[in-house]
Amino acid sequence: MAxxxxxxxxxxxxxxxxxxVRQVLSDPPFAAVPDSEGAARIADDGTCPSGNSPAPASPC
Structure with a gap:
């Protein structure tokens, strides 16, 4: 872990x-949808590192 x-x-x-990884993903508070409130952002403007916007239900 780092x-x-x-x-x-x-x-x-x-x-x-x-x-x-199995333990964390089986715990509902940690298995958040990537675009849910409080989830870590990949880029500060909400885009993927490539500059494209992610699809609503999928990460970059």
Whole structure:
């Protein structure tokens, strides 16, 4: 587990162990939809790093 800073400036936690990822994704508060309120942003203007807007139900 490592703390990382996204290009948007938001902080996130990077999980690399399979068991850690399974545990977090099975916990509803952590398995948020990418565009939900409070979710980390990938870019500060809401676009993908490529500059394209993501589809409403999919991450970049």
């Amino acid at each position: 703390r990382v800073t996204l290009p948007s400036g938001d902080e996130a936690v990077l999980l690399t162990r399979y068991d850690d």
